[in-house]
Amino acid sequence: TDLKVTGIDFLKSENTRLHHTDAYNIKNLVVRRGQPFQLQLSLSRELNAADKLALRFGIGEKPMKIRGTLMSLNPRREQDVGGWQISIVRNSGNECLLSVTSSPWAPVGKYTLNVKTGTNIYKPEDEAIYLLFNPWCENDVVFLNDEAQRNEYVLNDTGYIYVGSANSIYNRPWNFGQFEEFILDACMYLLEKSELRLSHRRDPVFVSRAMSALVNANDDNGVLLGNWSGNYSSGTSPTDWIGSVLILQKYYKTKKPVPYGQCWVFAGVLTSVMRCLGIPSRCVSNFNSAHDTDQNLRVDIYLNEYGEKLNKMSFDSVWNFHVWNDVWMKRVDLPAGFDGWQAIDSTPQEQSQGIFQCGPCPLKAVREGDVYLPFDSKFVYAEVNADKVYWVVKKVNGKDKFIKISTETRGIGVNISTKAVGQDRRQDITSEYKYPEGSEEERESMQRACSFIRPSGMTPRARFAAAIPTIDLNFKPEVLQETVSKSGLQLEITNKAALYPGNPLELAITVKTSTPGNWTINLVGSCQLQSYTGKVEASLGYVKETIKLEGKSETQVPLKIAADTYMKTLASVEDEVLILITAIAEVQGTDDKLTKETTLRFEYPPITVQMPETAKLNKDFNCAFIFKNKLNIPLDNCKLLVEGLGIFKMATFEHGDVEPGRILKSEIICTPTRLGEKKIVAKLTSVQIKGISAEKAITIT
Numbered sequence: 001t002d003l004k005v006t007g008i009d010f011l012k013s014e015n016t017r018l019h020h021t022d023a024y025n026i027k028n029l030v031v032r033r034g035q036p037f038q039l040q041l042s043l044s045r046e047l048n049a050a051d052k053l054a055l056r057f058g059i060g061e062k063p064m065k066i067r068g069t070l071m072s073l074n075p076r077r078e079q080d081v082g083g084w085q086i087s088i089v090r091n092s093g094n095e096c097l098l099s100v101t102s103s104p105w106a107p108v109g110k111y112t113l114n115v116k117t118g119t120n121i122y123k124p125e126d127e128a129i130y131l132l133f134n135p136w137c138e139n140d141v142v143f144l145n146d147e148a149q150r151n152e153y154v155l156n157d158t159g160y161i162y163v164g165s166a167n168s169i170y171n172r173p174w175n176f177g178q179f180e181e182f183i184l185d186a187c188m189y190l191l192e193k194s195e196l197r198l199s200h201r202r203d204p205v206f207v208s209r210a211m212s213a214l215v216n217a218n219d220d221n222g223v224l225l226g227n228w229s230g231n232y233s234s235g236t237s238p239t240d241w242i243g244s245v246l247i248l249q250k251y252y253k254t255k256k257p258v259p260y261g262q263c264w265v266f267a268g269v270l271t272s273v274m275r276c277l278g279i280p281s282r283c284v285s286n287f288n289s290a291h292d293t294d295q296n297l298r299v300d301i302y303l304n305e306y307g308e309k310l311n312k313m314s315f316d317s318v319w320n321f322h323v324w325n326d327v328w329m330k331r332v333d334l335p336a337g338f339d340g341w342q343a344i345d346s347t348p349q350e351q352s353q354g355i356f357q358c359g360p361c362p363l364k365a366v367r368e369g370d371v372y373l374p375f376d377s378k379f380v381y382a383e384v385n386a387d388k389v390y391w392v393v394k395k396v397n398g399k400d401k402f403i404k405i406s407t408e409t410r411g412i413g414v415n416i417s418t419k420a421v422g423q424d425r426r427q428d429i430t431s432e433y434k435y436p437e438g439s440e441e442e443r444e445s446m447q448r449a450c451s452f453i454r455p456s457g458m459t460p461r462a463r464f465a466a467a468i469p470t471i472d473l474n475f476k477p478e479v480l481q482e483t484v485s486k487s488g489l490q491l492e493i494t495n496k497a498a499l500y501p502g503n504p505l506e507l508a509i510t511v512k513t514s515t516p517g518n519w520t521i522n523l524v525g526s527c528q529l530q531s532y533t534g535k536v537e538a539s540l541g542y543v544k545e546t547i548k549l550e551g552k553s554e555t556q557v558p559l560k561i562a563a564d565t566y567m568k569t570l571a572s573v574e575d576e577v578l579i580l581i582t583a584i585a586e587v588q589g590t591d592d593k594l595t596k597e598t599t600l601r602f603e604y605p606p607i608t609v610q611m612p613e614t615a616k617l618n619k620d621f622n623c624a625f626i627f628k629n630k631l632n633i634p635l636d637n638c639k640l641l642v643e644g645l646g647i648f649k650m651a652t653f654e655h656g657d658v659e660p661g662r663i664l665k666s667e668i669i670c671t672p673t674r675l676g677e678k679k680i681v682a683k684l685t686s687v688q689i690k691g692i693s694a695e696k697a698i699t700i701t
Helices: 012-018 147-155 183-193 204-214 245-254 263-277 363-368 377-385 440-452 461-465 563-572
Strands: 005-009 029-032 036-043 053-059 070-073 085-092 095-101 109-117 120-122 128-132 158-165 168-175 224-226 258-261 281-291 298-303 317-329 340-344 387-396 399-408 414-419 426-428 490-495 505-513 518-530 536-550 553-561 578-587 593-601 607-610 621-628 635-644 648-658 663-670 676-685 692-700
Touching: 005 109, 005 120, 012 029, 012 036, 053 095, 109 183, 147 263, 147 281, 158 263, 158 281, 158 317, 158 414, 158 593, 168 263, 168 281, 168 414, 168 593, 168 676, 168 692, 183 204, 183 245, 183 263, 204 263, 204 317, 204 340, 224 263, 245 258, 245 263, 258 263, 263 281, 263 317, 281 377, 298 317, 340 363, 363 377, 363 440, 377 440, 399 593, 490 578, 490 593, 505 518, 505 536, 505 578, 518 553, 518 563, 536 553, 536 563, 553 563, 607 676, 607 692, 621 635, 621 676, 635 663, 648 663
Parallel strands: 029 128, 224 258, 298 387
Antiparallel strands: 005 036, 036 095, 053 070, 053 109, 085 095, 109 120, 109 128, 158 168, 281 317, 281 414, 317 340, 387 399, 414 426, 490 505, 505 553, 518 536, 518 578, 578 593, 607 621, 621 663, 635 648, 635 676, 676 692
């Protein structure tokens, strides 16, 4: 009689455990490439030596053997089909156990499976098998040889994104949620949408570059719509997201861009997509990040005579922080030595090859100054290495006159941060992007980078695909010396009291001199509110004084801003704003000029999360969120957003207006559906404040 297949068991629980894919919330089999998995066939009779049997794995619209998109595997013939292998593990009675190993260089995506026996073809019900990148496989280009790092950068579905300012960094808890329902399907949809050739889908360089373009909506109706206007009424405010799950689910359901994102949201979603596909990934926060549009490694900052920053003058800007991603892979397309972490960025800042995408750019290329290497290494280099040049704009006979005050060579690209492996703390990775400031290696790297950067500014980023640099031999990089000052002038900016919204801002500028002599110093200092992209939202006040100091001495000049000066701005801007203090000091009768700027963030009362430390699988427990408004202002239109992956879906509690001293309490009944350590994240937003979040871990047994 004819041999027929009557069923296939995908042995899902054994396979997914071995492939580290058991967390995906999907009924199909998910496996990683280059690693064996087993399938059990049920047959109409015992398989004998004369029977023809072939398992056919296909990918793409029309799978074809000739294109390498249809692998027909015959366990009787010990041959290797496009790097795939099959063998019979056990054949007894009507059951046949097979082992299949895909190629470690196979295209990643959704494969169909059917089994051919003679002229019969059997198609299983859930015929799609999802094949992912495999950081556990030595022959995969994304292989990461460290279990703790794989647990963090591939399997951890929660984490932190570091924001704030260089002077006050804080963590924003973020739920990546790469295993949640529909997330893998959303990533598969993005792969389809990328229109990458199947041969490119095997390569994490092409896949990560395509995803950096698709996570923003700019050219291709991608996932997230960017908005930095301060008005988000027609969508979700960027500060209201606490994770990627809702964004990717909504995008997959509607196939339309989700409003709105800013850099940390783009980076959070791109981390989710990369981890979901099996490419190790981390969020990277660069503090004082240069957005150098004309690409001359210089960002010009214009101040008025009170030291207030002027928005309109410059296309360049320095963001208080900017968040992008690093992904881990071998760069087989580059000379040796550029494997490992690569920067990619889905925030739409500048076009590359005509669309808003960025990377992958080897961190080593940035560190060594090899900025001719693809992709977009000049842009990333400038983000962490540009110089800041301060200009004062004065009106002379009705015309603007620009006076250069100072150049700061060390302010850009500081405290580059990511979440530490296996720990809830910040890890500083600045040394992976640059050599120590002032070191011999740093100078050599800078000179090397400058030799590939044309003095007229670099070629537009769109042309960076060409790896042939244009070198201008007459161009010598300016190695800027820190000016040696006569008076030993120094400035420090501090706050004298906690910066609670609704309280006056009590700030102080300390002026110091350190060399013998009598010094007369003209000081101006200003206080402004700005959004994290450096855009000034309001000027709050300034001081202007002439100070006399002798020898080694110092004096403190107070700068006090009343609450009602800034509360209106705080309530009208839908972004979290930072406090920018800028001081300019000039010593009379010398060339000593100095600028100092500091950005500080407001401080807020905490949210407390109350729940047990452990809970049992599928057994309910109670979780309470408590917030006391310790500020002396009411908080209008308070919303509490909470989410616990594997415990409960995102929920929102509307609390209306909360008067000073009032306590809010919200409770949720939780039913854990997954084992291990899980995190509950909470965020409180109101008209006045956006930045309060909390999290708590619980172990599910």
